[in-house]
Amino acid sequence: MDNQLLQEWQAYTVELVEELIEDGTNEEKMHTIEHHFSSPDFDMLEKAAVAAFKIGLEVEEPEEAETEDGQKVFAFDIVSEHYLDEDIIVDEMTKMLELARQNNIDYDGWGTYFEE
Numbered sequence: 001m002d003n004q005l006l007q008e009w010q011a012y013t014v015e016l017v018e019e020l021i022e023d024g025t026n027e028e029k030m031h032t033i034e035h036h037f038s039s040p041d042f043d044m045l046e047k048a049a050v051a052a053f054k055i056g057l058e059v060e061e062p063e064e065a066e067t068e069d070g071q072k073v074f075a076f077d078i079v080s081e082h083y084l085d086e087d088i089i090v091d092e093m094t095k096m097l098e099l100a101r102q103n104n105i106d107y108d109g110w111g112t113y114f115e116e
Contacts, residue, residue: 006097010090012109017086020114029115031084035096036108038065038075045074048103052078075108084112 021027039045045062053059062076078096082088093110100107 006094009093009097009107009109013089013093014086016111017084017089020084020112023114025084026115027084029083030081031112031115033080033082033089033092033110033112034060035078035080035093035110036075037078037096037100037105038073038108039105040071040073041105042074044103045076045105048099048105049076051103052099 025031037045037048039048042062049059049062058079060077060079062074065073065075067073080092089110096110097107
């Protein structure tokens, strides 16, 4: 796995978690974490989604999307739910990066929702 890419995603994770906490998200509540994946090749994306499903991950249905520059891509999310903990999210994100690498698709990061 590309160490620089991993470090960039780790830094993103730390920053996002800190921002959410600073903004007042409720750390005592479980957060829905959505990991985003994409590929211009539907078959490759579908193969990755099936692989994720087979190892017990919650996989959203793949859908067609359009990039900012108008290119057609296909995308799906893997969803988990846990407390807003940097270590847990970094560990999960590392596994998602490896899944993307193994299936030759793009990992587009993760996001969550503000919890009151």
